Amino acid sequence: MGQRVYCNSNMWPLFSEDKTSVVEYVVERNPSEFVFVEREKKTPLYVIALASDGKDKIEDRASLLVDISNELLEQNSQRRAKLAVELHELNQKAEQLDVKVQTQQHQMEALRQSHLSIGWVSKFTARNRYLPTPPMDMIRHVGSVDGDNFREVGMNVVGDLIQFGLLTNPNATIADIGCGPGRIAMFIAPALSNNGSYHGFDTWSEGIGWATENITSHYPNFVFKTLSDSQKDPGDRADFLTGYRADFFRSIDLDDNSCDLVLAISLFTHLRYKAARSFMKEIYRIMKRDARAYLTFFIYDEESHHSIPHPHRDLQSDEYGFYYVEGSYADSYFKERTILDIFGEFDFRLHTKKFGFWRGDKYREDRWPGGYQDLFIIGKD
Ligand SMILES: C[S@@+](CC[C@H](N)C(=O)[O-])C[C@H]1O[C@@H](n2cnc3c(N)ncnc32)[C@H](O)[C@@H]1O
DSSP: OOOOOOTTTOSSOOSOOTTOOOOOOEEEEOSSOEEEEOGGGOOOSOOOOOOOOSSSOOOSSOOOOOOOSOHHHHHHHHHHHHHHHHHHHHHHHHHHHHHHHHHHHHHHHHHHHHHHHHHHHHHHHHHOTTSOOOOHHHHHHTTOOSHHHHHHHHHHHHHHHHHTTTTOOTTOEEEEETOTTTTTHHHHGGGOOTTOEEEEEESOHHHHHHHIIIIITTOTTEEEEEOOSSSSOOTTOTTOOOSOOTTOOOOOSSOTTOEEEEEESSSGGGOOHHHHHHHHHHHHHHEEEEEEEEEEEOEESTTGGGGSSSTTSOOEEETTEEEEEETTEEEEEEEHHHHHHHHHHTTOEEEEEEOOGGGOGGGHHHHTTTOOSEEEEEEOO
């Protein structure tokens, strides 16, 4: 067995004498004294076995082999030194990671605070009765429950646009498809200069009429247009279809490559595949290079299908998704693959995907208060 050899410290004789018989004691040093301990406590550093064909006879009694090279010990020391360096580096890395974790915690706190502050602003906005607010049937048309809720939701969504840096250009040209009576437009209005413009489109002529009367009158660069079967004013035509139309598509009255930002907030949640795909193609056409589109959906998957309201309702389905249909109205839950395939088909680039808190509380921290639906921000790069 190899052992360290220290001058005067060995317990085994290193010289040979005929009558040397070895008695081995193992001692351990306590804080106050040496004590005998059982031999098993002796830990070998290494073990060497020798075979020899030399003429010297190895006698059949206790013999000691002492390795004086210390090479293995040196290797061991070198390994220990290397490990010490590695440990030092790991400690440094751990410190850097600590700093990173702390920074991220600060960022998350800042994000939470900013969500809180948008929530705060929206609460004040909700109570601001000076803001134009449509009558109850119009409020219900866009899924709000009362005037306060109408103003609050509008502000929350616009807060989300601000957080994604989408409202930084006061001279932007913005298109909003499925704009309703301008719940979003009225909060975007102060963000644009007279050189910017907003173009709202909806199949619902009453909502377009209200928005024109109440928003365009104050912001002439905010215009609203009805998407209808007839390019003429619907007038009193009894067959004129207005409101939710899941299978209806009409091209957008804007030039190719003319928009910096396109919004479709809860539009694709009410369209079936063919119309959805056509609007997506149209969005690509009107977007400038480097423009962004902010589109919201209810994406159907394992997690979200539990959140579909009234699960007893019969959902229609096709290869693209699931639909609750009532006349020309639909609630649409597309599969994510469907949406990504359309993006791919029209050469959009996906910039941001965020699941909304309609699918569960775990998304609230990230998406509260303006991210109820699933969001895709895409670019024409
Ligand atoms: C839930 S509302 C959202 C309105 C608005 N984006 C907002 O967030 O306040 C959906 C809107 O899409 C409109 N819409 C439904 N079918 C449409 C279609 N085929 N083309 C354009 N708009 C449509 C509806 O009339 C309605 O105003």
